[in-house]
Amino acid sequence: MTWDLILQQTVNGVAHGMSLALIALGLTMVFGVLHIINFAHGELYMIGGLGLVIGMTHFHLGYVPSLALAIVAAGAIAWLVDGVGVRPLLDQKDGHSTVLLTTFAISMLLNEGALAIWGPSPVRVDGFEGLTSFGPIVVTNQRWFVIGLGLVVLIAIEFILRRTHIGKSVRAIASSAYAAEVVGVNVRKVRTITFVAAGALAGLTGGVMVPITMFTPSIGHNIIIDAFVVVVVGGMGSATGAVVCGLLVGLAQAYLSTLTSEQIGSAMVYGLLLITLLVRPTGLTGRGRA
């Protein structure tokens, strides 16, 4: 690899890694607050992408209004997923393993439904056009947007968790739902808000990434496995682990894709998940249990 290529892939990897960080952050927050793994989380990313495509190609909206549509669509679907497959089961015996099944079934339903209605062919939409070049290195404005927006969102989430009432409730429930309930936190409401917010975040991420990657109904399935690698390596339930590992996995995939094919690169990154489980099953931050 030449230095130019390494630098180029670093920029691309950071943008891709930022999207993984946001997806994984939603997944890990849902785990922290609801103690479940949402297998349909990747499909909310796909719904965001689909919302953007429909907004731009069917309603002929601009990019930003379509992005808003993507967020709303993913949030709304997340609310439905919560109502059908999560909320009613949480307090049942074996509820947590049942939620694995319901969210898995819903992810398949969304994926196969989109495939049946939309078809498998990729759709291209434009986000922010234009690019910046530094000598041989080219950065599209959309990638700048992903990196910038990602940073803003991460800071905003940190602020919400530290400073606002709802954020403090989220942290209280993450450390003990029982204790939070005792001191008067409405646990059920905060759980739903967390689930829907994580879904909307996934939708936003889909909406900003689709102009880079193109849309197909299978993008949700691909990103959820990336996100699992991130949360397992980073430690389930750890927000810092999700962000740091998200960026690292994004970079690793970008570099590997130049050394070998993109698919083989993905397979190698997926292998990291199994290796982590063999060597250090609780992940690098060593907290999570499911």
Place this chain on the structure above:
Amino acid sequence: MKSLLLILLSAGVVVAVPAAMGGYPYYMGVAVYAVVLALFGLSVNLTVGYLGYISFGHAAFFGLGAYASAMLTSYLGMNYWLTLLLAPLPGALLGVLVGFASLRVGGAYFAIATLTAAEILHILVNNLMDLTRGPLGIRVPRPKIEFLANLGIDFYQYYLGIGLLVLLLVVAGLRRLLASPIGRSWAVIKESAPLAESIGIATLRSRVLNIALSGAIAGLAGALFVPRTLVVTPELFSSGLSATGLLIAILGGKATLIGSILGGVVFAALPEALRFIEEYRMAIFALLLLLVVRIQPNGLAGLMSFRRRARAPEVATATTSSDLMFKPGEAMEVKGLSKQFGGLKAVSAVSLRFEPGETVGLIGPNGAGKTTSLSLISGFLAPSAGEVSFGGKSVSGLAPHRLARLGLVRTFQHTAICGRLSVFDNVLAAVPNTETVFTAIRGGQGYREREARRRGLAQAYLSQVGLSERAADEAGSLPYGDQKLLSIAVALAAQPKVLLLDEPAAGLNHTEARALASLLKSLRERGLTIVIVDHNLKMIMEISDRIYVLNRGESLADGSPQEVRNNPAVIEAYLGTVWNKEGVVHA
């Protein structure tokens, strides 16, 4: 006699079904597919239904079997039918790998790990063109058997016959295995892994064994699918196939064998019926899975009440009371035991000694570190410092099930029993055994005698605690006090030399506590060493030979009940001495 009849009946099915379907190759093709899916469903059910671990990537095992068979046949020129013997191996190996990787952390990780493993294999077979020919797939010629063809038997007739034979063998093997001590261990692990460890079940090994077997059966199903498809492609690793397997197991009925067979038939026929809406097929499957999980979690078998009721145990061979004498055990010594949770010292430098045959009470106010000490001694927590020795040998750092096998058995404060198993099966599952998959499936006279002896022991322990009458009832339906007694019977069945009881009297009323005290006394008379943690001081004083008092993680006092009762430090720890103005106790 009964088994001979079954064998004849099975042979009849294997011959008669293909014979009757002769001349309808299309329907025989669907029937073969049903057999393949039934096998696949059984393999998923073994893990999901019997062990309680959900897999989203069983296609990985299926695909490995199919590829192994196709590669052996078309690259190495091996006879296809012989590959059926080898094709389960890669699936079993992958099962060991994935099981060992994920099962230490928790069920959700198993779901993630299986999904990821299937995805990795899907990518690899698509891209390793030299080895797998990628998306084109590996072609396998139709594996004719000349001898049978010469007899005028159609290819699909003997293919279906062999398929049915394989299915029957697998079902027969699974039936025996599930009724054996191995199957019983899985049932306990499914309900509570800590309970399983406490009665001496090596939970990790037992779970990995289950996944490996499941992987092998899925691999066998994959290999059996090869002559039906004739081209083995990467699609065999798709998540759609994994989901189909899961749906067969769950729609058919978790933890039933007949359910998976029914499910296999349904899902072989369904795609044919749904052909006119082919592109919606997987979406419909997904919706079906969601509906079944939410509305009819017991599946078809639950609907038709195929589920076996708890069987009343056959009257077991009388076990004489001498069998229930406890061998004089060894002394147990705990030195300088400490445990730190972050900044909190839960237990610091506690030393204890239990002589064979004595009953020792371990008391102290809330937060004294009693239960923590018990968990440290029984291997459920790793001590920060200190040494535990048993019979002069160090046993520090051994896993709970190893300690249980050495004779160190504990019970839990929050009663741990398998609520959905019968009272009798709860006790039976704890009786030690040395059976392997091989001895359990082979059966035979020796095995039956050993099983009868185990059932007799279980019966005896049950009558020891006075629950023989309720042997056939579901354990979860017992009143709380009886559940406590049952958990002691379960611990006794694990054949302890030292029995560690964690708050056995908690939540018991006066009568129940009296019954418990007299049970413990009679156990002591039979030579069992008992260590008991409880807040019921009256009972502790009555039954203990010696008492240790802990306070804030440290040893405060020890001695006979009388000495402890009169020790000022103990009185202070329990009641406090300084009263402030509002009359609130300051300890």
